[in-house]
Amino acid sequence: MSTVAVIGAGAVGSYYGARLAEAGHDVTFLLRRDYDAVSSAGLRVESIDGDFTLDAPSIARRSDEIGPVDWVICALKATAIEEAQALVAPCVGARTRILVLMNGLGLEDRFAEWFGGERIFGGLAFTCINRGEPGCVHHLDYGPVTVGHHLDDPAELDVAMALWQGAHVEVSTTPSLLAGRWRKLCWNIPFNGLAVTAGGITTDRITTDPELRAAAIASMREVVAAGNADLEDRGEQARLDGDATVEEMMTLTDAMEAYRPSTMIDFVEGRAMEVDAIFEAPLARAQELGVPTPLMALMTAQMRALDRDRAAHHG
Amino acid sequence: MSTVAVIGAGAVGSYYGARLAEAGHDVTFLLRRDYDAVSSAGLRVESIDGDFTLDAPSIARRSDEIGPVDWVICALKATAIEEAQALVAPCVGARTRILVLMNGLGLEDRFAEWFGGERIFGGLAFTCINRGEPGCVHHLDYGPVTVGHHLDDPAELDVAMALWQGAHVEVSTTPSLLAGRWRKLCWNIPFNGLAVTAGGITTDRITTDPELRAAAIASMREVVAAGNADLEDRGEQARLDGDATVEEMMTLTDAMEAYRPSTMIDFVEGRAMEVDAIFEAPLARAQELGVPTPLMALMTAQMRALDRDRAAHHG
Numbered sequence: 001m002s003t004v005a006v007i008g009a010g011a012v013g014s015y016y017g018a019r020l021a022e023a024g025h026d027v028t029f030l031l032r033r034d035y036d037a038v039s040s041a042g043l044r045v046e047s048i049d050g051d052f053t054l055d056a057p058s059i060a061r062r063s064d065e066i067g068p069v070d071w072v073i074c075a076l077k078a079t080a081i082e083e084a085q086a087l088v089a090p091c092v093g094a095r096t097r098i099l100v101l102m103n104g105l106g107l108e109d110r111f112a113e114w115f116g117g118e119r120i121f122g123g124l125a126f127t128c129i130n131r132g133e134p135g136c137v138h139h140l141d142y143g144p145v146t147v148g149h150h151l152d153d154p155a156e157l158d159v160a161m162a163l164w165q166g167a168h169v170e171v172s173t174t175p176s177l178l179a180g181r182w183r184k185l186c187w188n189i190p191f192n193g194l195a196v197t198a199g200g201i202t203t204d205r206i207t208t209d210p211e212l213r214a215a216a217i218a219s220m221r222e223v224v225a226a227g228n229a230d231l232e233d234r235g236e237q238a239r240l241d242g243d244a245t246v247e248e249m250m251t252l253t254d255a256m257e258a259y260r261p262s263t264m265i266d267f268v269e270g271r272a273m274e275v276d277a278i279f280e281a282p283l284a285r286a287q288e289l290g291v292p293t294p295l296m297a298l299m300t301a302q303m304r305a306l307d308r309d310r311a312a313h314h315g
Numbered sequence: 316m317s318t319v320a321v322i323g324a325g326a327v328g329s330y331y332g333a334r335l336a337e338a339g340h341d342v343t344f345l346l347r348r349d350y351d352a353v354s355s356a357g358l359r360v361e362s363i364d365g366d367f368t369l370d371a372p373s374i375a376r377r378s379d380e381i382g383p384v385d386w387v388i389c390a391l392k393a394t395a396i397e398e399a400q401a402l403v404a405p406c407v408g409a410r411t412r413i414l415v416l417m418n419g420l421g422l423e424d425r426f427a428e429w430f431g432g433e434r435i436f437g438g439l440a441f442t443c444i445n446r447g448e449p450g451c452v453h454h455l456d457y458g459p460v461t462v463g464h465h466l467d468d469p470a471e472l473d474v475a476m477a478l479w480q481g482a483h484v485e486v487s488t489t490p491s492l493l494a495g496r497w498r499k500l501c502w503n504i505p506f507n508g509l510a511v512t513a514g515g516i517t518t519d520r521i522t523t524d525p526e527l528r529a530a531a532i533a534s535m536r537e538v539v540a541a542g543n544a545d546l547e548d549r550g551e552q553a554r555l556d557g558d559a560t561v562e563e564m565m566t567l568t569d570a571m572e573a574y575r576p577s578t579m580i581d582f583v584e585g586r587a588m589e590v591d592a593i594f595e596a597p598l599a600r601a602q603e604l605g606v607p608t609p610l611m612a613l614m615t616a617q618m619r620a621l622d623r624d625r626a627a628h629h630g
Contacts, residue, residue, distance in 0.1 A: 197512055198620035211616035218609050294533050298610055301526035305513035 001025050002070035002163055005091040007063065007084075009034070011129045011137045011262075012101060013075030016145065016169065018045050018137075020073075021054050023167035028058040028066045030087065035061055037135030046132065047139035049168060068093025071163055073123075074111070075101040077266075078277035085114045092119075097159070099123045099147065103188055103262070104277020105181055105285065108150045120150035121160055122177045124184045126252070128259045141256055144170040148177025179238035182227025186245050188261075188278050189223050190216035191253065193299040195264035196273065196306060202258035207250065217246050219295040226286035226293055233289055273307045275300070316340050317385035317478055320406040322378065322399075324349070326444040326452045326577075327416060328390030331460065331484065333360050333452075335388075336369050338482035343373040343381045345402070350376055352450030361447065362454035364483060383408025386478055388438070389426070390416040392581075393592035400429045407434075412474070414438045414462065418503055418577070419592020420496055420600065423465045435465035436475055437492045439499045441567070443574045456571050459485040461499075463492025494553035497542025501555065502564050503576075503593050504538050505531035508614040510579035511588065511621060517573035522565065532561050534610040541601035541608055548604055588622045590615070 002025050006017035009029040021027040031038055042055040060066050063086075072091045076084055081102075088098065092115055100108050101123035111120045128141035145164075149156040157173040164171040174180035194206050194216055206212045224242040231238055253259075266273045279300040286293040317340050321332035324344040336342040346353055357370040375381050378401075387406045391399055396417075403413065407430055415423050416438035426435045443456040460479075464471040472488040479486040489495035509521050509531055521527045539557040546553055568574075581588045594615040601608040 194617070198617045199624045201620060201624070205620065209616065209620065211612065211619060215613045215616045218612070295609055295613055297526065297533070298530045298613060301524065301530045302509075302513045304526060305516060305520065305524065309514045309516075 004028070004071045004073060004163075005063070005066045005069045006030060007072055007074045007087050007091065008076030008080070008102075010075060010077065011131045012125055012127070013073060014043060014137045015045060015047075015127075015129050015139055016075070016101065016123075016125065017073060018043055018052075018054055018057075019167045019169045020163070021057060022052060023164075025163075026058070028060055028069070030063055030066065031059050031061065034134045035059060037133075041135055044132075044136040045139060046136060048141060049139070049143070063087050063090040066091050068096055070096065072096060072098040073101055074098060077272075078102050078104045078107060078274040079272045081107060081110060081277070084110070088115070097121060097156075099160070101125060101145075102277070103184070103274055105185065105281040107277060108177065112150055117150045118153070118156070121156070122148045122150065122181060124148070124174075124180050126184070126187070128256060130260060130262075130265065140259065142252070144172065146172050146174050146180050148174040148180045150177060152176060174238075176231070176236050176238035178234060178236060179227070179231055179240065182223065182230065182282075183240060183245065185227065185278065185282055186220050186223045186240070187249050187253070188263075189282065189296060189299070190219045190249075192261045192263035192274075192278060193219065193303060195261045196267045197299060197302045200264055200268040202260055202264075203253050203256050204258040207254050213250075215295070217250065219299065220246055220249060222286070222291075222293040222296050223282065226282060226289070226291045226296070229289040229291045230285050267306065273303060275303045275307045279303050319343070319386045319388060319478075320378070320381045320384045321345060322387055322389045322402050322406065323391030323395070323417075325390060325392065326446045327440055327442070328388060329358060329452045330360060330362075330442075330444050330454055331390070331416065331438075331440070332388060333358055333367070333369055333372075334482045334484045335478070336372060337367065338479075340478075341373070343375055343384070345378055345381065346374050346376065349449045350374060352448075356450055359447075359451040360454060361451060363456060364454070364458070378402050378405040381406050383411055385411065387411060387413045388416055389413060392587075393417050393419045393422060393589040394587040396422060396425060396592070399425070403430070412436060412471075414475070416440060416460075417592070418499070418589055420500065420596040422592060423492065427465055432465045433468070433471070436471070437463045437465065437496060439463070439489075439495050441499070441502070443571060445575060445577075445580065455574065457567070459487065461487050461489050461495050463489040463495045465492060467491060489553075491546070491551050491553035493549060493551060494542070494546055494555065497538065497545065497597075498555060498560065500542065500593065500597055501535050501538045501560050502568070503578075504597065504611060504614070505534045505564075506568065507576045507578035507589075507593060508534065508618060510576045511582045512614060512617045515579055515583040517575055517579075518568050518571055519573040522569050528565075530610070532565065534614065535561055535564060537601070537606075537608045537611050538597065541597060541604070541606045541611070544604040544606045545600050582621065588618060590618045590622045594618050
């Protein structure tokens with residue numbers, strides 16, 4: 001069994017941390033908003049795979065109360081990336097590994113600068129999870145996690161798989177973390193983007209409206225092209241298959257209930273959105289490589305303006 | 316002097332109708348919201364070219380109180396196109412001409428079906444005019460009107476020019492109404508579209524943000540391409556010059572104060588937006604002709620979804 005610190009125990013961090021605790025790992029959750037609720041009533045997971053509660057999970061208000069662990073799972077919002085180093089550092093010892101379970105491109109590069117690349121992993125959670133009342137997360141659909149290693153070291157991927165053994169999470173590995181990141185963006189850019197820019201709508205509105213569906217697919221194809229150019233430029237073998245990606249992402253999304261992507265929730269609740277990591281960074285990379293991405297550019301411009309308005313009004 | 320009926324006396328109709336009245340024409344305004352205000356205090360125009368008030372303009376609540384006139388100026392919102400026939404018909408006699416002073420593509424076709432094409436003109440107002448308090452319009456900037464004839468008859472254009480002679484409006488004619496319509500769309504699609512989809516923002520936010528400015532230009536180029544394909548398909552000689560159009564529209568918009576396009580005002584005030592005429596109709600035509608218009612398609616999908624939400628929330 002491993003010691004695990006969950007830094008950024010929002011919906012995603014709480015859910016996957018709870019799954020590791022359920023499997024017997026010694027998991028401590030860094031909590032802010034939900035500290036008192038979890039302290040008094042435990043951490044509740046309402047899941048399509050069955051509800052469960054961690055009655056008395058280990059929790060902390062500050063990272064230095066946790067100290068060095070085997071695994072840090074960093075599930076902060078990408079908008080908090082500048083705080084990540086300070087929040088994670090107290091939990092990092094000589095042999096600590098860090099799983100970056102966040103949305104967006106380029107985040108592992110930051111962690112590698114701070115803590116060295118050999119201990120950094122990226123986690124790609126394909127799941128529908130929202131926060132419920134304090135101390136409760138709602139796991140609505142899906143749940144697989146794909147793990148990649150920052151240096152794509154196969155031996156390290158085995159170590160990561162060992163952590164999840166016995167946990168009720170479907171975990172697989174990708175030999176190319178970069179390909180995994182772009183694959184995830186193939187969902188996030190169209191669906192987080194349209195859910196916000198079409199007015200704060202759920203995924204079913206996008207999949208069932210012929211014009212929005214076509215826009216989702218067209219923008220997804222830009223992400224595929226950008227990702228493949230990036231992979232080629234970095235000398236990686238992996239490529240995304242455009243048709244297969246479109247088919248898979250649309251089929252998965254068709255099968256979801258009316259889902260509220262995290263960015264859409266941030267939008268309607270007036271919080272900062274993950275524009276840099278999900279939109280700006282991939283767009284900048286595509287433009288650097290000369291890949292035509294007019295739809296990504298338009299949505300990024302819209303997201304940036306909408307996010308600025310939120311910041312101006314709310315914070 | 317001519318008898319004129321202004322049908323749809325919102326900001327644009329009231330302004331240009333007032334200019335014709337000022338020039339001595341016998342103008343009657345069909346009013347709903349502002350009837351009582353204008354009845355008691357007149358119609359006030361606050362204009363960068365000098366304020367003036369029509370103290371006791373001729374006004375009516377119903378078109379049949381007006382009866383046949385020389386000129387109908389129809390300045391309804393394009394969302395009211397289905398009501399236009401009934402509102403205009405009582406003012407149409409054997410020799411009546413109709414100037415369709417509305418935004419969007421294909422509106423003159425409808426008027427031609429109802430009243431015959433030879434009496435139909437299109438008016439393209441390039442101006443910044445907003446409604447003020449009841450009975451008052453704010454003319455903020457610009458004001459030129461380009462007039463085209465539905466059948467592009469040069470003799471009819473002379474008749475139209477004669478109407479405006481002596482009025483404080485800069486009027487010119489276009490030998491191709493269709494080219495004029497597309498030229499106007501080169502502003503409306505980028506600026507009305509982005510002003511709404513980037514969150515209800517003013518034009519200066521679009522022109523000064525490099526990403527939004529680039530998106531405005533990129534979408535404008537799509538409109539130029541679609542317009543030229545349409546002109547070619549219909550056997551017209553006129554063409555839009557892409558570079559010149561971009562240069563001109565951006566320069567004009569750079570010089571505006573922070574302007575709220577009409578569609579943006581409709582958006583933030585929760586009213587139906589002119590999505591069909593400004594977005595759907597040009598997009599449908601582009602798609603029919605096989606012109607790639609991914610940005611127009613994305614913005615149209617967003618506008619449609621946002622408009623549906625407004626309809627749902629506000630009735």
